[in-house]
Amino acid sequence: MGNFLHIGAEAWRDLIAGVRSVLPAQRTRAGRPARKGARAPKRQKNPSRNSAPFFTPGWHRRAGIEGVLVSISLGFVGVPTFLYLVLFYIAPEPPDEANLWAVNRLPSIVILDRQGEEIALRGARYGESVPVKELPDYFVQAILATEDRRFYRHKGVDPRGIARAAFSNIRTGTISEGGSTITQQLAKNLFLTPEQSYLRKAKEALLALWIEGRYDKDQILSLYLNRIYMGAGAYGVESAAQTYFGKSARDVTLSEAVLLAGLPKAPSALAPTNNPFGAQDRANEVLGNLVEIGAISAAEAADARLDPAQIVSNADKAELGYFFDYVTKEAYERVGAGQKDLIIHTTIDRRLQRAAEKAVKSRLSVDTKQAGATQSALIAYDNQTGALRAMVGGLSYVESQFNRATQAKRQPGSAFKPFVYAAAFENGLTPVSEFVDRPVNIAGWRPANYNNGYEGRMRLTEAMARSINTVAVQVSEKIGRDKVIELAHRMGLSSDIPGAEAGIALGAFSATLEDLTRAYIPFARGGRKSSPHAIVRIEDNDGNTLYQNESTSNDNQRVLDRQIATDMTHMLFQVVNGGTGARARLAGRDVVGKTGTTNDWRDAWFVGYSAQITAGVWVGNDEYRPMKKITGGALPAEIWKSFMSEAHSNAPKRRLAGAFPVRVERDRDQIGAFYTELLGDFDRLKNGGRVRRSRRDDD
Structure with missing residues (x-):
């Protein structure tokens, strides 16, 4: 604030001196210069009454000069005071120790799979901070040519840009342009709201001056490039490059660079994941800007237009939304929804997840939908650890975020x-x-x-x-x-x-598929307790552990006698070995399970397990409409088999205790009749008669 006062005082002192320098010489009361040797006028007893009247010739000039001097004197005090009020009462005052790399940074949740690989992010995605010097020159030039061509020549506020924007706004009658520099945009993004008003512009300008006084130009540009929102949840050029191209911002091509440089204008509307044509049109405008400033040639721009940036596919993440919502909710329950970034280490297996999604989508065809089956869900657990390996909450997360694996009670x-x-x-x-x-x-x-x-x-x-x-x-x-x-x-x-x-x-x-499937796991574990879980550990961005899953399925806590668990596996094996669940049978591998069908065929289930995995499938409709005789042994068993076949494609074959076939016996009277007939045949043989071929009913 001292600098503001000093600058104001110097400016007004110079202005007053300039005005006085043009004032005329002393004049008589008649308005003429005093003659040499002229007698001085007598002193009056009452000067206030006998002095020359104010309204003498030249009074208007004296009044004007005195008014200017009074105004200047008042301005000398008033302008700094006004600036003081603006600075401290209109503009927010960031603390001197404010870290602009972290201020007002939105929290995010990064979700990792069982291998520690990132599979998704909830909230703002901030990439690694990349200094300007490490970015391709054409990338930096594309940003400057499009957002602020005079960035390295102004002091945070560009009068030319403001004048240009003001003229445009007056002409259109709206606040359509702001004339903001990159420093002003950074100030707005860090400290202000996106409202369009002259008051916000004043705050923005003052904050830009504050930033320019504390950081050099490269630091400011680095802050801008690493904090600006670029659509699809990505903040900063590194995050945007990884999101759209699967590579670092250091490695983007010219075509990719101009696409990214065009996003700050309207990141949500121009995000190439949502609006690829709009994003490319904007990229072509940026190429034109580069040609205008001489950063690239027209031929290079033409080549870039012929070879536009290619957006990486995120198709394998499309339906993981059900799992993301599930673990995010649990994470907030575990550690709270604070302002820190969270990194969640989960148990999901991407190969099994893809197999689950494929099994559900491939089996729910047009024919099955015509039969009334419009939705399905699948969930799978690792028997040894209780870790959740796959979750499908419905046919399309985009169309419906309702998770039928964990929320639908049927x-x-x-x-x-x-x-x-x-x-x-x-x-x-x-x-x-x-x-x-x-x-x-x-x-x-x-x-x-x-x-x-x-x-x-x-x-x-x-x-x-x-x-x-x-x-x-x-x-x-x-x-x-x-x-x-x-x-x-x-x-x-x-x-x-x-x-x-x-x-x-x-x-x-009523029960959820998640609840019912979990309860089957002790059968597969020989009667030992299971500890189903989806989160292994939760950390903050600094590597501090906020939550650690201490549960284990290897504690040998028994909830069912081992022999009873074996007997249950034996009985469930008969279901897939010729019973109602025969369509779930896997060649050369022990699997067991049970079908389920409710009244009017509203819900159809199949839940079962191998030595390694327990999985459950539900098929039905959101509106509880009856299906056309779809049973648990039909479509759900087929989906279950499809998933389990893929899930065990590279798994070793392990036996299930009790998984062996047994002849399903008929009524005792029928068995007795068979043996009576057989004894009669033996008697006829003894007596030299012919044996009559007996007829057996089909199994």
Whole structure:
């Protein structure tokens, strides 16, 4: 502020001296010069009354001169005071120690995959700071030619630019141009809002002078290039170059440089990921600017137009939005949504993620949509660690951000039956225990089978393989619904299960695909607890660990007896080995699972596992509309098989304890009749008769 006062005082002192230098010599009261030797006038007793009247000839000149002197004197005091008020009461005052590389920097979340590679970013993407001297000369010239050609000649505010903008604004009657220098743009981006007003322009100019007084031109240009927004969430030239071209700003070609240089004017509207034609038109304008200032030749500009910049494809990240939202929400819950950048180390496997997306999209074709199946979800976990490896929340994240893997609560149907039978085995039943498939009536509720028929006596193994509803209900009622609910929660199912409803044996409650799939993992782990997780560690930008996942699935905490887990794997193996889930079978690899279909075919499920991975698939509609007889053993099983085939393409083959086939036995009376007939044949052979060929029913 002292400098402002000093400059003002000097300016007004010079102005006053200049005015006095042009004042006329002393004159008499008549307005004529005094004669040499003239007698001095007598002193009057009352000068105020006897002095010459003011309105004498020349009074108007004296009044004007005195007015100028008074105005100058007042201005000498008033102008510095006005500048003081402007500086301290209109313009924001950054602290002397302000770090312009960090001031008002928006926080971001960087998401890394299981290999530590960046797969996405939430919030502002700031790249590595790149000094001006390390950028290609044509890149720097493109920025200057387009944004501020007199950058190295002005002191932060360019009067020529302001005059040009003012004339344009007066002519158009709007504030369409600002005449801002690069320093002013930097001041606006760091400290001000984007509003268009003369007050903001005044603040901008004062802040630009403040910046110019503390940084040299190269530092200011570096700050501008590394902090300016360039669309698609990218801040700074390095981030923009990586986002659009997959390379450092140090390595951009002329075609790429002019595209980037054209973005600061309207970064969101001209981002090449959203508006490739608009971005290229703007790039051509920048090429013209370079030719105007002589930075490149017309021939070089023509070559660049013929070979425009190519935007890198981000197609493999398109549907990762569901996972991004999922881990971002959890990260904020873990460490809070502060102002620091967060780096999240996740468990996602990009190869498995691509396989999951491909499996869902390739199977939901036009034909399946005509059959009423318009949405699907898939989620997969590593059995050994509980790490989430793949997540598909729907067909298109762009069209719908609703995550059907983690947010959609639907009835799991028969996919819940494994928990019924596991509870039964804890209470004395075994896979060979027999029940009769027959009509059941529980307080007026009469569950029916898929085919509306009854098959008579059968073992629980067969009841599981063929998904017999009446047997599952009888088992649940026999051991008690509370035991089924307790076991399901112990296995990891967090959904509310209403114990008053007998229909829970058939999955008549709401659960998410994530919740149900997690609860299957202990089956695959021999009865040991799973610790499903998607985040390994959260750090800030300085490398400080804010959260570390301490859970582990290798703690051997048992939630189910090993033999019971083996029995369940044995029963679930029959489902894919000739039962309702036969379409999920993988050649040469042990896999097991269970189908699920709800009333009116509104939801179809398949959840299963190998020795390495547990995965679940849901198919249905957002509006709960019925599908045209799409069951869990059809489309969901096919999607599951497609994903698991790709997921295990390079994985070693590992056996699942209990995964071996067993003949599904018929009713005892039918078996007895077969052996009776066989004994009769032996008797006829003894007596020399011919053996009559017996007929066996198809399996």
